[in-house]
Amino acid sequence: MTKKYLLKFGGRALGKPVLADCVLKTKARINILKADAEGNMLVKIPKSSEEKVLRFLRDEGVDVTEQKNVVEYDRERCIDCGLCTSLCPTGAFSLDAESTLVYNEDKCVLCGLCIDACPRRALSKPKF
Ligand code: SF4
Ligand code: SF4
Incomplete structure (x- = not known):
């Protein structure tokens, strides 16, 4: 199952093309579901590239949490x-x-x- 993740771009992840670099490096087809002006982004990451994408984003200072569709x-x-x-x-x-x-x-x-x-x-x- 494709999981959803909430990405928070703050601190050293701000002002850099982190997501573009991530796609270029991992070749993952990241699907952006929602984004807001506060630097939050809800994305779907294909299972096959999940591990390398999460490692890359965390290394770049992005706060990553799995978003479960639950109450x-x-x-x-x-x-x-x-x-x-x-x-x-x-x-x-x-x-x-x-x-x-x-x-x-x-x-x-x-x-x-x-x-x-x-x-x-x-x-x-x-x-x-
Ligand atoms: S207060 Fe009652 S209804 Fe609300 S979460 Fe607790 S047990 Fe459930
Ligand atoms: S009743 Fe509440 S806890 Fe149960 S499935 Fe619906 S939203 Fe989830």
């Missing part, structure tokens, strides 16, 4: 009420033996059902 969960806000567990169609949320909420983000398909239902606003869509 964001704020543990600090959560009161373990369990409402999201009854709504989630994939079982991404469950309560453990101590009635503490457990989040398995690998199961989330970002359907959004839990986001509006949470009484504590502990759940949100990815920001980028």
Whole structure:
């Protein structure tokens, strides 16, 4: 599966043609999905060239994080009420033996059902 990565161009990565150099060096077909004025860019990197692209970008000072298409969960806000567990169609949320909420983000398909239902606003869509 092709993964998505959030690239943050700041510090020494600013003002340089880092992405162009990366494509030239790695010959990877990087797909830009989104970009904003703050220097953030969401890209898809083909699996076959993922390792060398990530190494190149990090060496050039780009902050790289994998962007998972899953709901964001704020543990600090959560009161373990369990409402999201009854709504989630994939079982991404469950309560453990101590009635503490457990989040398995690998199961989330970002359907959004839990986001509006949470009484504590502990759940949100990815920001980028
Ligand atoms: S609905 Fe919100 S407060 Fe309740 S368990 Fe889920 S995340 Fe926590
Ligand atoms: S967004 Fe949908 S799939 Fe993901 S945790 Fe919430 S209800 Fe489950």
